[in-house]
Every structure is written in C-alpha cells, then in structure tokens.
Amino acid sequence: QVQLVESGGGLVQAGGSLRLSCAASGRTARNYAMGWFRQAPGKEREFIVAINRSGFSTSYADSVKGRFTISVDNTKNTAYLQMNSLKPEDTAVYYCASGNIVPFRPPFSPVGWGQGTQVTVSS
Numbered sequence: 001q002v003q004l005v006e007s008g009g010g011l012v013q014a015g016g017s018l019r020l021s022c023a024a025s026g027r028t029a030r031n032y033a034m035g036w037f038r039q040a041p042g043k044e045r046e047f048i049v050a051i052n053r054s055g056f057s058t059s060y061a062d063s064v065k066g067r068f069t070i071s072v073d074n075t076k077n078t079a080y081l082q083m084n085s086l087k088p089e090d091t092a093v094y095y096c097a098s099g100n101i102v103p104f105r106p107p108f109s110p111v112g113w114g115q116g117t118q119v120t121v122s123s
Contacts, residue, residue: 002024002025005115007023008021011120012120014087014088017083020119024077032100033052033099034070036097037110039092040092045095047106049061050101051072067083067084069081088122095114096113
C-alpha cells in the first residue's frame with residue numbers, strides 16, 4: 001500500500017508558476033511510477049504527466065507539454081511538478097498518483113491517489 005501526500009497548491013496569476021510536491025511512503029512505494037492528474041469543476045479527472053522511477057521516461061498530455069515538468073527524487077521518495085506559464089484553464093484540483101506506465105492512452109494506470117491540492121489561476 002502506498003500513501004501519497006501532495007503540497008504546493010495555491011493561487012497564482014496567469015503567467016505565473018507553482019511547484020507541487022508529492023511525498024510517497026509505504027512498503028511498496030518505490031515499486032511504482034508516479035504521475036499527476038487534475039480535475040476541474042464539472043469535468044472528469046484527466047491525466048497530465050507521468051514519470052518512471054529512473055526519471056528517464058516521461059509522458060505529458062498535450063495541454064501541458066512545454067509548460068509543466070515532472071521530476072522525481074528517489075532519495076526523498078518525492079515527485080515534483082513544476083508548472084510554468086500557468087493559464088486560467090489550468091485551474092483544478094491536482095492529484096498525485098502512483099501506478100504503472102502502460103502502452104495505452106492515458107499512458108498511466110494508477111493504483112493509489114493522494115488527497116489532492118487546489119491550484120487556482122486568476123486572469
């Protein structure tokens with residue numbers, strides 16, 4: 001079982017930046033890749049990015065490619081999501097997930113979720 005705790009959300013103006021963190025714990029935490037999803041009001045939860053444990057393989061949704069960067073620090077068992085050039089349409093609850101990278105769409109199959117952190121981008 002994996003426990004995930006997100007932090008770093010908040011309110012930012014359009015064009016600004018935020019960095020989210022996701023600390024993983026649990027006996028099997030290191031066995032899984034990590035990813036981020038988001039859910040805006042009235043919309044389904046959507047995949048945005050994933051990274052394998054080596055950090056050499058990443059996958060981004062087109063909506064965030066070139067603006068968001070995922071990384072992982074295995075010494076801290078923590079994943080990070082650096083979000084730049086934020087837009088109002090990035091406003092959502094952001095969820096960290098542990099899981100497996102798969103050859104489908106979306107390319108990440110979650111097995112566990114964090115509690116979510118709110119990101120609000122004002123225009």
